[in-house]
Amino acid sequence: KNEVEQSPQNLTAQEGEFITINCSYSVGISALHWLQQHPGGGIVSLFMLSSGKKKHGRLIATINIQEKHSSLHITASHPRDSAVYICAVRWRGSQGNLIFGKGTKLSVKP
Amino acid sequence: ETGVTQSPTHLIKTRGQQVTLRCSSQSGHNTVSWYQQALGQGPQFIFQYYREEENGRGNFPPRFSGLQFPNYSSELNVNALELDDSALYLCASSLLEGEAFFGQGTRLTVV
Numbered sequence: 001k002n003e004v005e006q007s008p009q010n011l012t013a014q015e016g017e018f019i020t021i022n023c024s025y026s027v028g029i030s031a032l033h034w035l036q037q038h039p040g041g042g043i044v045s046l047f048m049l050s051s052g053k054k055k056h057g058r059l060i061a062t063i064n065i066q067e068k069h070s071s072l073h074i075t076a077s078h079p080r081d082s083a084v085y086i087c088a089v090r091w092r093g094s095q096g097n098l099i100f101g102k103g104t105k106l107s108v109k110p
Numbered sequence: 111e112t113g114v115t116q117s118p119t120h121l122i123k124t125r126g127q128q129v130t131l132r133c134s135s136q137s138g139h140n141t142v143s144w145y146q147q148a149l150g151q152g153p154q155f156i157f158q159y160y161r162e163e164e165n166g167r168g169n170f171p172p173r174f175s176g177l178q179f180p181n182y183s184s185e186l187n188v189n190a191l192e193l194d195d196s197a198l199y200l201c202a203s204s205l206l207e208g209e210a211f212f213g214q215g216t217r218l219t220v221v
Binding site for chain 1: 155
């Protein structure tokens with residue numbers, strides 16, 4: 001069983017729609033990352049969270065530590081948002097390495 | 111742009127050969143982590159270096175080894191390449207337990 005679960009695995013949306021991607025994890029963490037990966041491989045860090053909520057432009061990330069759950073929201077989605085979105089966690093007491101979910105492939109149609 | 115650069119971007123090697131991948135960290139970062147990402151999967155942790163010392167290792171055999179240099183750049187070495195080593199190799203630099211910044215990756219194909 002993967003320790004970091006994301007849903008959905010694949011998501012197709014129309015331009016302008018509000019999008020939510022979910023991430024659940026199984027044990028205590030010190031931080032959770034949301035990452036974006038485009039075809040070709042490069043990964044961009046979107047957010048690092050340990051509590052509460054962060055916002056950057058049209059992206060919002062929230063985390064509920066008690067429920068071991070985080071969400072990434074995209075408002076007014078655009079075709080350029082099409083990418084794989086990956087949730088990664090750092091376990092409390094770990095040596096700093098990240099455990100990754102399998103990713104959510106998002107496709108936004110014009 | 112993250113300031114983390116990896117070289118080469120693509121590489122084809124023959125089974126049994128050895129390969130060295132390189133990562134230049136973002137300025138000021140003292141920690142480098144290496145990950146292997148097979149097609150369609152999330153990245154898997156290989157190992158981490160902190161101030162030139164190995165600081166943690168994932169479930170990879172000893173033929174995967176690494177180095178971190180005084181300028182905090184890093185190398186990943188893989189000996190006796192196997193077909194299953196074909197993957198995207200990612201490095202991430204950070205301060206220890208800080209936000210990770212990833213390079214573009216090196217796509218290794220073993221034939």
